[in-house]
Amino acid sequence: MFTARLLLLLALALSVNAEAQSSRRGKKKPAPTKVEPAPEPTPEPVAQPEPPPPPEPPARKVLENGLVVFAVPRASNAEPAATRIQEELTRALAAKPDVELVDLASAFPPPPPASLKEADALYEAGKTEYDNLDPEAAAAKFTAAADAYEKHPGAFKPQRLSKTLVFLGACQLLNGDKQGAKSSFLRALAADPLAQPDSTLFGSDVQAAFRDAQKEFNAQKPGMLAIDSKPSGARVTVRGEDVGVTPLKSVEVHPGRQPVVISLPGHVPYASYPQVASGKTSELKPQLEPLPALVEVRAAAARAASERAFDADTMPPDVATLAEKVGARYVVLAAVQQKKSAQAELQVWDVRTKNRLRGVELKPDSKDPEESTVAAADQVHGFLTGRPVAGPSSPSKLPPLVKKPWFWAAVVGGAAVVTGGILYATQDRRGNGGPLGPISGMPGLGF
Incomplete structure (x- = not known):
């Protein structure tokens, strides 16, 4: 009897426990409530500022006289x-x-000088190739850079061109082209007679070859430039230095290619790179374009x-x-x-x-x-x-009637003066500068 009761209690406990487990498994955890963000308020359209008008060209300054x-x-x-x-x-x-x-x-005003960005980029590319120990590729870049610099004498930068040519000579020397290196060093000196290879960039072989070229450059007789222009009176610069106005018969320069710029107000500047030989005269006679x-x-x-x-x-x-x-x-x-x-x-x-x-x-x-x-x-x-502006002979050419003061008083409506044989009309006292003011412009009177 006791055993049967014990078994019944055990079965009842197991039944309650199973129901509790079933209840826990069936009850799901509530999903978190999705909170929709509040809609952002639509911003009021902001009025964009009007782009500033293009600047007007400066007004031409009128001089007092x-x-x-x-x-x-x-x-x-x-x-x-x-x-x-x-x-x-x-x-x-x-x-x-x-x-x-x-x-x-x-x-x-003359047009702005040409940009040297292309030449500068070629120069930097040449330095990169030179640093990468590829003298052949570097020489090609430096040659192109020198040509680009010389293409624009009006924007001439002697130090840039000279450095480019020193690098080119160094590349040619590494490639075994000693004659080409000397020619490049001479061109560098023609562009800038004070040029010197940087001792931190170039070895003793480049330094020695450059010194030899420098001795030959200093021993050369100077050349001459004869420069004229149409119209004449144009300002001339050689290697960026002012040498006078056209016509110029003999401008002494170092042998080699010399950047010459001829400029005249109201005309397109003329730029050239003439080759000047030692002891010879080179001529330039451009027609300037207005x-x-x-x-x-x-x-x-x-x-x-x-x-x-x-x-x-x-x-x-x-x-x-x-x-x-x-x-x-x-x-x-x-x-x-x-x-x-x-x-x-x-x-x-x-x-x-x-x-x-x-x-x-x-x-x-x-x-x-x-x-x-x-x-x-x-x-x-x-x-x-x-x-009074009439010349000494002018009164004698005027009709006698015109020389009479009463004639001017009647015609001009103002006063006339005859002093020392020179006749001129006085200014309108109202100061309005009308057509019959001083030097009134009466037809054929010449004053």
């Missing part, structure tokens, strides 16, 4: 005479201490110096255009003709007051001092400074 001279040929056969007259008249006016000539170099801006200004000057414009009673629009483009107040125009000899008629406009000096004659080859360039410059100078 800036003056520019343009000599215009009336026919193609007068072009050489026009160039000569413009140069001589500009020099004569520049000699006046109170005349301010317009700087055409600022009015017509910049588009100068071509435009010359066209305006040609229209302003036409017969119709010279005879006009008012200032032609082309005069104002020309003055604005170069930043001048006074515009000197010389209409040039070539007959038996060169001759020119000058007019000068003051674009601020619209006053004009007219009828000035210039014959550069005449023996008459009153027709010389200096005399013409004196008359222009008198107009600029407000002094």
